[in-house]
Amino acid sequence: MTQGRVLSLSRRLALAVVAGLLAWAGAAKLGDPSRFAADIANYRLVPPLLAAMAAVYLPWLEIALATGLLVPRLRAVARLFALGLLLVFCAALASAWARGLDIRCGCFGGADGGASAAQALARNAVLATLLFWGGARSVRLSSRGLTQINSRDAKG
């Protein structure tokens, strides 16, 4: 197996790991939208109504992005959105941490045992790294346009 093939497989594996975690995070939150809404509201960054709307939308968005990471035609866009989502989560967590709020992360519903902000930030940093790594070829070839990259992914 060539080095290029190994790199390509490892990048796909990285994206698959992120997709799995995103899907798990979304599915875990779907069990109790009210609780997730409370988790979001606890960050005290958005009003309760907006928190509740996010609580019913975000889990499905995470599942859609997880699926998109596995579909060649959607992979590049899903990766960008997933990175953006992680960035937003990190900003919210850092803000809560900086304000000394003693709150649940809410990242995986109740399935992560109520990870602290620091733990969740570290986990998000790992996921962002995997997303960067998984899309490294797309970034390098970005001057050729997403369509070309997607068609290469579809063939590969």
Next chain:
Amino acid sequence: MSPSAPRLALFLLAVPLAPALATAWLHPRRPDWQALVSGSAPANAHELSLADVRARAPDALWIDARPAANFAAGSVPGALSLHQDDWETGFTALVDAWDGARPLVVYCGSADCRASAEVAERLRRDLGDARVYVLRGGWEAWKAAQGGGVSR
């Protein structure tokens, strides 16, 4: 970016809308939209100071919403531990101990924690017409009122 990228982006953002609407409308644990829209969602409506608890709910059953380790280190005398992450165990113990009439007062670590509000909200949902309150200031307020430390 290729011309199809914005369409793909819109597609990815739009796909979750239908299941999200179904969740908002049909999920048994959906948010209380009516209260949220009218602005009457109880943020602190059921929050009582320790003095209020003594005056309005002197026979209250105390519920400790902190993690089990904190509960073991010290709690309000007679309190039951009920943490979100081990709900079944704590809730069963509560149902066994509660007579259905006593008010419930939930507390967590301090004024900054939200576990007590979350547990109280869940208890209201699971127990129907129970009188469920949150102790303002939580365990820190209780300790301060006892002169620094009460544990069992």
